[in-house]
Amino acid sequence: MAPETNRHPRADHVVLFPFMAQGHLSPFRCLAALVRRCRPDARITVVATSGTADSLRAQLDDECISVHALPFRPADASHQLIDLFLASESLRPAFHQFIVGLRRSDPQTDVHVVADMFVACTSDVARGDPGVTHSVLLTTGGYGSALYFSLWNSVPLVPNDDDDESFRLPSFPDMSVHRSQLTDHLAAADGGDAWSTFIRRQIAAFSRADALLVNTAEKLEPKGLSMLRQWLDKVPIFPVGPLLRAASWASPEKTTTNSPILAWLDKQRPGSVLYVSFGSLYTISASQATELAMGLEKSGHKFLWVVQPAADVNASESPSSGLPYGFAERMESAGRGLVARCWAPQVEVLAHPATGAFLTHCGWNSAQESLAAGVPMVGWPLSAEQFYNAKVLAEEMGVCVELARGASAAVTRDEVAGAVERVLGETSRVRAAMRRKAAEMKEVRDAARDGDGEESSVGVTRMFLDAMARTSSCSI
Template sequence: MAVGTDRRQHIVLLPFLAQGHIIPFLALARRIAQRHPGRFTLTLVSTPLNVRSLRSSLPPDSGVLLRELPFRGADHGLPPGAEGTDSVSHGLLFKVFQASASLRPEFEGLVAEDIPREDGCPPICIIADVFMGWTVHVARQLGVFHAAFSTCGGFGSAVYFAMWLHLPHRHAASEEDEFGVPSFPETFRLHLSQTSPALKNVHDQDPRVIFFREQITLCCSSDAMLCNTAKALEPTGTALLQKNTGVPVFSIGPILPPVTRSSAGRAGKVLGIAPEACIEWLDAHPPRSVLYVSFGSQNSVSAQQMLQLAAGLEASGRSFIWVIRPPFGFDLKGQFRAEWLPEGFEERVRSSGRGLLVRDWAPQLEILAHGSVGAFMSHCGWNSTLESLARGVPLIGWPMAAEQFYNVKMLEEEMGVCVELARGLVQEVDPAEVGRVVGMVMGEEKGKEMRRRAAEAAEVIRVATREEGAEKGPSLAALEAFLESVQKGTPATGNAAA
């Protein structure tokens, strides 16, 4: 049932400048619009190029408005036309974070002047990315509700926040040294090798530490935190996130793209293979016999690791689809060189029908939904993780950055749906170990149990977002409770507490 008000009220959403953040924000806006048609005006705000990309793929009846904020990346040391992490090299990623704060004056003008002039009143709520914590100040100045939206999971977010706030790894001497994390149980330990490259060798006065601490601290003063997960999927993680931040956490996910949207339309990218051709190739393979390999839109392995992975995949005897990009350190959008793969590798796997190599982009949603796919070798970014679990596909983890290391730890140790193969970009990868792990995950012993647990996770996700019947799923109920708090101006309570 719609929450009650007679006047259409405005919610403004501001994601961070990365496709992995923009896509869940858009999916959240669409979910609210579809559940409450005519109840809210939903406006998603971003930079001109990001808005144009979204507009080209957004259905006219989506119920979501798009607004542009002027952005001059070159003023912050970014290449011409760069308006997000997807269009810069790894060495420039932090400049995107710094540059995102320059949106504040224009954003303030939009919510404090433009929208009140058009609507007759300010927006009722600002939903902003956790990396846009400065929006808390804007909300307080206007006296409107503020919610921070973490597009990551509960556990990954909780660990990520604690790592930046406390830097507990600073005294670890080697990659295998263990350390505890403040505000986590004493039994929770991490290795230095499980920290993001951005976190290594930092100190309290490092600009990255100052920036992330400020954004996280501001989000901890928000009225609510939305998390892209289901409470039943991550009961420990969501409870830790609420306890450690002190903010009511609403587990409203998984927020996934509509099943009717293709991978290409979702990402606004040109695929390296037609979905029909990919499905035709998969149709020729038995159930659960194909390994899907992809490390996300902004990641690639090193040149040496790429050769080792290729040798391991070929020796494994398993069929696979591999989304390949130039190795780390090269232009990920550049031409792929034959020297980065073993001599004759692509021709051998193609002629045998065992391997399909896709340049740049593949229809990931369609691939994971196909019955021939038995496992997903992934960086375990949260969006890819949810897309895999929603389809009951177990994972082989190779985390590389951000909270991916913590996702893999939870997926393997708590959920039993993942086996970690490697960490980061410096580890040597034994081709024999690749074959062993692939065989184990896709086999009939450990693999069977992992598939059972992945199927359980898929059912948790289905129930959490259930629309049919009188009783809505817990994640949808949490979203309704959040919207009710926003409209009534009452204190939020969240649904993450144990």
């Protein structure tokens, strides 16, 4: 596709402000590339913290996309996620000065701020300046975002009259969620706690935004986008996704040399391997890891399990401490499985012909990567909106079977073996149906990512930028 060459009377400077976690930085990098594709004449700046700026610069392969670092040294070194959220609000004054400085140095340039959903309160730092627009990017999908944020907007949650284990949503009265689909701090929220007050500040910023961008596609999540539009009916919504990089295959020799994981996969039959990963922030407990290990062995199917050594935001132990003695060595020597205690090239793993299914925590980036490869999922959501991602993947898309819910779920090896058989068993009807559905979802995603129509990522991003240019012009 030829780059968009329309020029506006005033130049554009698009300022992207992601939250500092990897799962948020990645979609913003993709959005920066999309904006560059649609507006080659625009300036683009990604705002980072001092701790993430260098890695962002290294990963942005476009020299015309700059990175501006804000000083960030939170006094509390706690690993609790809410403490990091609250500390991030201290970035607001420095961000405000940055935007004011941009406008002062070049008054003829319109500034379009796109803030992460967890730094949404920074999106209105220059409210009142007609040359600045303020939008928010939901790095999650439409369905997960609609349920997650509307639940927080309804705390304290009130159980249904006929079932005290389920809760209806005032914003969506025809829907309910089960207690097992609530992360612990949401189930305990009373409206005055730190989580409630922080997230409600973000929700309030959503309703004041000039636009809401969502990391999904219109045909991928029609129900979720409809729910968001029903809830935030006065805010234009632009599904700019999928914000996802494609698999980058090197030559077979180089791939094998650089990645033992991919080299191991090269030796397996097509569609025969279950890939297991709970993302970069979450882990399961040692006892859960024991049952998972024994269930994988009992299933008889091959697996690749990436064990994260990092601390978990749920404060769980590393699952490596729950692996049965000699399990990893026994599985590898028998050719049954590979336990990898290192970073894995997940996009390439999912795109590999040997990968037949993905046991995942249902984080939205991971779910999208699986859909992009046409790989069915076994869902084990652990926190946040992951429960509702699992719900839409299973109930609306038909590409996921749910194994467990939450970091304290009691999972047995028999349940694990049964779920693996459903998605990898040669005679499993579930497997056949899920593979068909996954292939359909891959086509939808490919069309959104690679196409040039109005509902493609490029088309929607172009419409968003045009709308922001009109908003600025009307305000002058």
